[in-house]
Amino acid sequence: VGGLNYRQSGVDTVAVADALRSLLAGLTYRAPASSGRPLTQIGHYAGIIRIGRESLAITTDTVGTKVLLAEQMGRWEEVGEDLVAINVNDLSAVGARPAALVDVISVPRADATIFGAIGRGINRGLRAARCSLLGGETAMVPDLVRGTDLGGTAVGFFPQGRRPILGRGIRPGDVLIGLPSRGLHSNGFTLVRKILETQQLDPRDARPGGTVQVGEELLAPTRIYAAAIEAIAQNPSLHGLAHISGGGIRNLLRLHPSRCFVLDAWPPVPPLFQWLAERGELSAEEQYQTFNMGIGFVLAVAARGEDSVIAALRRAGEPGARRIGRVTAGRGVRVPDARVEFASYR
Amino acid sequence: VGGLNYRQSGVDTVAVADALRSLLAGLTYRAPASSGRPLTQIGHYAGIIRIGRESLAITTDTVGTKVLLAEQMGRWEEVGEDLVAINVNDLSAVGARPAALVDVISVPRADATIFGAIGRGINRGLRAARCSLLGGETAMVPDLVRGTDLGGTAVGFFPQGRRPILGRGIRPGDVLIGLPSRGLHSNGFTLVRKILETQQLDPRDARPGGTVQVGEELLAPTRIYAAAIEAIAQNPSLHGLAHISGGGIRNLLRLHPSRCFVLDAWPPVPPLFQWLAERGELSAEEQYQTFNMGIGFVLAVAARGEDSVIAALRRAGEPGARRIGRVTAGRGVRVPDARVEFASYR
Numbered sequence: 246v247g248g249l250n251y252r253q254s255g256v257d258t259v260a261v262a263d264a265l266r267s268l269l270a271g272l273t274y275r276a277p278a279s280s281g282r283p284l285t286q287i288g289h290y291a292g293i294i295r296i297g298r299e300s301l302a303i304t305t306d307t308v309g310t311k312v313l314l315a316e317q318m319g320r321w322e323e324v325g326e327d328l329v330a331i332n333v334n335d336l337s338a339v340g341a342r343p344a345a346l347v348d349v350i351s352v353p354r355a356d357a358t359i360f361g362a363i364g365r366g367i368n369r370g371l372r373a374a375r376c377s378l379l380g381g382e383t384a385m386v387p388d389l390v391r392g393t394d395l396g397g398t399a400v401g402f403f404p405q406g407r408r409p410i411l412g413r414g415i416r417p418g419d420v421l422i423g424l425p426s427r428g429l430h431s432n433g434f435t436l437v438r439k440i441l442e443t444q445q446l447d448p449r450d451a452r453p454g455g456t457v458q459v460g461e462e463l464l465a466p467t468r469i470y471a472a473a474i475e476a477i478a479q480n481p482s483l484h485g486l487a488h489i490s491g492g493g494i495r496n497l498l499r500l501h502p503s504r505c506f507v508l509d510a511w512p513p514v515p516p517l518f519q520w521l522a523e524r525g526e527l528s529a530e531e532q533y534q535t536f537n538m539g540i541g542f543v544l545a546v547a548a549r550g551e552d553s554v555i556a557a558l559r560r561a562g563e564p565g566a567r568r569i570g571r572v573t574a575g576r577g578v579r580v581p582d583a584r585v586e587f588a589s590y591r
Numbered sequence: 592v593g594g595l596n597y598r599q600s601g602v603d604t605v606a607v608a609d610a611l612r613s614l615l616a617g618l619t620y621r622a623p624a625s626s627g628r629p630l631t632q633i634g635h636y637a638g639i640i641r642i643g644r645e646s647l648a649i650t651t652d653t654v655g656t657k658v659l660l661a662e663q664m665g666r667w668e669e670v671g672e673d674l675v676a677i678n679v680n681d682l683s684a685v686g687a688r689p690a691a692l693v694d695v696i697s698v699p700r701a702d703a704t705i706f707g708a709i710g711r712g713i714n715r716g717l718r719a720a721r722c723s724l725l726g727g728e729t730a731m732v733p734d735l736v737r738g739t740d741l742g743g744t745a746v747g748f749f750p751q752g753r754r755p756i757l758g759r760g761i762r763p764g765d766v767l768i769g770l771p772s773r774g775l776h777s778n779g780f781t782l783v784r785k786i787l788e789t790q791q792l793d794p795r796d797a798r799p800g801g802t803v804q805v806g807e808e809l810l811a812p813t814r815i816y817a818a819a820i821e822a823i824a825q826n827p828s829l830h831g832l833a834h835i836s837g838g839g840i841r842n843l844l845r846l847h848p849s850r851c852f853v854l855d856a857w858p859p860v861p862p863l864f865q866w867l868a869e870r871g872e873l874s875a876e877e878q879y880q881t882f883n884m885g886i887g888f889v890l891a892v893a894a895r896g897e898d899s900v901i902a903a904l905r906r907a908g909e910p911g912a913r914r915i916g917r918v919t920a921g922r923g924v925r926v927p928d929a930r931v932e933f934a935s936y937r
Contacts, residue, residue: 257701261731264701268729271710276723281690281748283723292725294691296748298644303725305693305744310732344627345640347651349695349742355603355610364617377622377629379638379649382742383614385607386656388781389738396695396728398651398744402627402642435734 325366482550671712
């Protein structure tokens with residue numbers, strides 16, 4: 246039997262892309278300038294709109310099927326923190342400072358203990374991102390959801406003198422700097438659950454070499470990069486930012502249509518990812534397009550700015566910041582050591 | 592057997608309130624002013640935050656179980672429009688002008704035809720609200736959702752010279768002006784579906800006196816009040832605004848802690864609501880706290896401004912705008928003709 250891939254695990258990315266195209270085809274209306282002026286096309290990490298005298302970044306995302314592992318493990322703080330992290334990281338990926346979050350929690354039934362833990366997790370995320378919770382929606386909809394669906398929307402802004410960073414300035418010769426992830430963050434869990442199920446693995450057991458339950462390792466909350474990005478957002482050497490979320494390193498292809506991202510100094514892949522790859526018999530392509538493989542955020546920086554940016558990132562709480570690759574002419578993203586190459590985001 | 596109520600139909604509002612309290616208890620973090628300054632407590636129709644030189648209103652909501660009727664009827668444009676309407680109406684309820692929307696669609700499987708119809712509905716809503724779609728998230732999560740969960744977040748602003756309207760200026764003697772709804776909008780569908788089921792009613796049939804399938808009547812999209820509210824948002828007589836959504840007329844109790852809202856001129860209840868009440872043997876309390884009963888939006892206005900506000904609303908596309916009640920000293924909301932009285936929002 247061959248290895249698992251994301252489509253076999255229940256996520257048909259082709260069907261989703263088709264449906265999305267169909268959705269977007271209907272969206273022809275353009276609002277008058279009196280209602281604000283959008284500065285981006287749909288598809289960036291965050292949409293940016295000029296409203297009055299400010300530019301705002303807005304992004305929305307859900308925690309996805311990681312919540313099903315949270316339920317199995319009876320641990321909810323981590324996914325609460327994820328709800329904040331996945332959204333504010335998408336703001337950081339356009340250079341915006343997080344300001345406000347709203348949450349959406351859809352549940353089959355309301356459990357005060359679970360909600361309490363989710364609230365504590367959200368609070369931790371807000372503190373890390375220096376962000377305010379402005380409101381939310383709780384829907385008890387047993388006929389509509391099987392599990393606890395956690396989503397949110399974050400709004401950020403560009404403090405005086407700062408501009409959105411959309412990657413258009415990335416040039417051949419730029420270096421790529423990586424910031425470590427903490428485990429899987431919030432992506433790839435449909436595949437993870439399939440691996441656990443087909444291999445009859447109990448998430449309450451430790452994996453070989455692991456010191457805690459593998460379920461706990463897998464649930465580790467998504468790191469929040471806001472403080473690090475705040476520290477370098479106005480550095481003129483900074484050309485591009487990528488949050489390594491769903492799609493793995495394919496995310497780099499969102500930044501520029503005609504650059505090649507060569508990840509020739511990828512750090513050692515953490516044992517958790519190696520274990521998943523082995524148990525799921527995952528191809529290298531599958532691994533690098535599903536998981537973050539140890540790097541949660543990537544910065545494209547002019548070569549002359551490499552040292553100062555890495556130093557600033559380390560001072561801002563990212564001791565693991567390091568060069569992981571470089572930008573060349575061409576198109577695509579490559580990890581030579583893993584013999585992986587992608588030509589398009591999706 | 593007695594009539595149905597919302598708790599029996601699967602929505603336990605007490606459990607939801609308990610869970611929400613538990614969630615909020617953990618949310619103790621307050622962000623520094625450098626991340627924006629919240630101007631509201633959680634619980635208004637929209638949260639308002641000062642960011643740089645602008646005040647922004649942010650709100651999030653889901654269409655809820657109305658999508659299950661959409662699925663049954665194979666009609667998706669209406670709920671697409673609802674996704675926009677429920678959110679922009681909450682912006683209108685604080686006097687903000689809609690600027691941007693992001694959508695979240697979580698599905699068990701991706702269907703291009705359904706997504707196309709949802710997109711056309713969203714587009715209609717955006718046009719009515721003069722709002723831009725800035726992005727969205729599509730999640731294919733068959734283990735997490737049974738049906739198509741539709742949610743969104745809207746961001747609005749206060750054009751120069753306009754202030755948030757939070758109801759604090761409502762005074763005894765103010766008049767209450769109502770704007771007609773178009774059917775049920777997006778609330779009460781868990782109860783509606785229970786009535787259809789227990790009474791073995793086919794939504795493809797017309798109700799007595801109805802000219803179209805009752806399912807089509809029930810799916811009519813939520814009216815969007817943005818144009819009307821834009822027309823009067825800077826009128827100094829305007830003291831308060833209420834979107835009659837989940838909770839029905841209890842929503843008025845969100846506006847002011849020590850006023851009584853006496854709805855002594857409620858217009859004739861539309862036949863669709865009468866039919867539901869009859870078939871579900873619903874108490875008057877249940878009807879008025881679950882459905883909008885024909886009025887989708889309420890304005891509290893100084894008596895001296897009544898005529899000018901009604902005239903402006905009619906010019907702005909609300910020919911049905913009319914006085915439906917008045918504000919007195921005290922606390923609560925009452926519909927004397929229906930012998931209904933509520934003392935608290937929830």
